Structures are given as C-alpha cells and as structure tokens.
Amino acid sequence: MPFPESGLNGVKLSSVSTERRTPLDRERVAGTALRLLNEVGLDGLTLRAIARELDVKAPALYWHFKDKQALLDEMATEMYRRMLAGAVLDPGDTWQERLRASNRGLREALRRYRDGAKVFSGSRFTALVHAEQMEDTLRLLTAAGFTLAQAVRATSTSYAYTLGFVTEEQGVQPLPGERREGYDVDERARRMRDFPLAARAGAEIFADYDRHFEEGLEIVLAGIAARYGIGRAAGAAPRGGGAGGG
Numbered sequence: 001m002p003f004p005e006s007g008l009n010g011v012k013l014s015s016v017s018t019e020r021r022t023p024l025d026r027e028r029v030a031g032t033a034l035r036l037l038n039e040v041g042l043d044g045l046t047l048r049a050i051a052r053e054l055d056v057k058a059p060a061l062y063w064h065f066k067d068k069q070a071l072l073d074e075m076a077t078e079m080y081r082r083m084l085a086g087a088v089l090d091p092g093d094t095w096q097e098r099l100r101a102s103n104r105g106l107r108e109a110l111r112r113y114r115d116g117a118k119v120f121s122g123s124r125f126t127a128l129v130h131a132e133q134m135e136d137t138l139r140l141l142t143a144a145g146f147t148l149a150q151a152v153r154a155t156s157t158s159y160a161y162t163l164g165f166v167t168e169e170q171g172v173q174p175l176p177g178e179r180r181e182g183y184d185v186d187e188r189a190r191r192m193r194d195f196p197l198a199a200r201a202g203a204e205i206f207a208d209y210d211r212h213f214e215e216g217l218e219i220v221l222a223g224i225a226a227r228y229g230i231g232r233a234a235g236a237a238p239r240g241g242g243a244g245g246g
Helices: 005-018 026-044 047-054 058-063 068-085 095-111 116-120 131-143 148-172 185-191 196-205 209-228
Strands: none
Touching: 026 047, 026 068, 026 116, 047 058, 047 068, 068 095, 068 116, 095 116, 095 131, 095 148, 095 209, 116 148, 131 148, 148 209, 185 196
16 A cells, blocks of 8 residues: 655655754865875875765865865865974974974874875965964074075975975875885896996985985075074984984
8 A cells, every 4th residue: 555645755854854964064075085085195086086975966065165276275274284283382492493393293294194295285275274383483583583584485495395305205105104116225226236326326215214304304404504694503413313313
C-alpha cells in the first residue's frame, strides 16, 4: 500500500531539520585545504577535491574564493597565523638574533606542509596577521641603527633566502623524513665521476639541510652587517655542533 504523500514529506522534513552542518566559511575551507595539501601536494589541490573533502559542491567554494590563488592567499595567511601562535620573540634580541629566530620559525612553519613554500611564495595575506611582528622587528632594527629602508631590505632579503631555501629543500624532501626518488647522493656521484668536484658537491646540496640552512643564514646576516656597517653577525652560536650546525 503506497504511503500518503503527506507522510513522505513528514519524514523528509524531519530528517532535514535534524541534520546540522558546520557552516562553510573561509577559515574552514583553508584549514581543510591545508590538511589535504599534505596528502596530494599543490598540483593535486583542486577546488573540486577540497569541495569533496568538505562534502559540498565545488561552486559553493566560489562564494568564498574567486579562484585558486585567492584560496592560496587564505592558506598562506592561516599558515602564518599558526606560526605566530607558537612564536615568542624576545624584546631584548639583537637584530641578528631576531632575524635568526624569525627565519628559523618561518622555515619550520613551511616544512609542516607539503609544498608549503610554494603555497607561501607570492601569496598575499588576507588579514593583518603579520603587522604586529613586522612593526616590532622594524622598530628593533631601526633602534639598532638601520634606516627604515635598510631594515626593510635586511628583513626581506633574509625572508627571500628562507623561502627559496625551503622551496629547494621540499623539492627533495616534501615533508620531514620523506625523500623523493632520484636524489640518491651516491648514485649521483657515480654518474658524475668524470666531474669529481661536482660529484662531491652533491652531499653539500642534497643532504644535511639543517646545517646548510644555518650556514646560509649566517652568510646572509654577515652580508647585511657588512653592507650597512651595523654590527657583525655576532652571537652565531652553532646549533648542534660546529659552525652553522643544524
């Protein structure tokens, strides 16, 4: 015996009224995208894949983001917000100590996500999450004797170094403890045996990234000091061993 139409409607209305979905907003979409990023990487991170993860239709995301770059901007902002949540900056820092701390923190934040540096690179913050730390760092550098222009150049140069370093690092190690195929240093040395210096250089390029990052950062700081004549890059205490140790 067929059910009365009113009965069917009652069942439908009852099920709809009890179903509660978490509201879809920019923060939820960005958080889901960052979680999915570690599984599929930047190339596999499509709006369709994110919508599927959120159990919505892809067009629903366009209410919040006009295109993928707008989503990447929000993801970069959320990455920076999470980085700041665990950051404690010492007001007694020298300018060298501040740039060391902020760039080490940035590197660690980017390495938490597959293709994290690529997401961050060229993205525009969608909120003023960076303003307070930026103001504090520029105040510290100008108090140390930098002009504002010099302070901006010093911070942006060290930032660009870190972003470029992690981009290359993640090309070999997408996530800590994970290594892409094709980057076997010994195999590379065998194939390049007719070029002995280049062959041996592989160990300096594709391994021990912690030490190499620290050494490169000290080179940047020494260059800033030499360029502007404001203090040597002193206080470069090695992290975990000899000069530039990681």
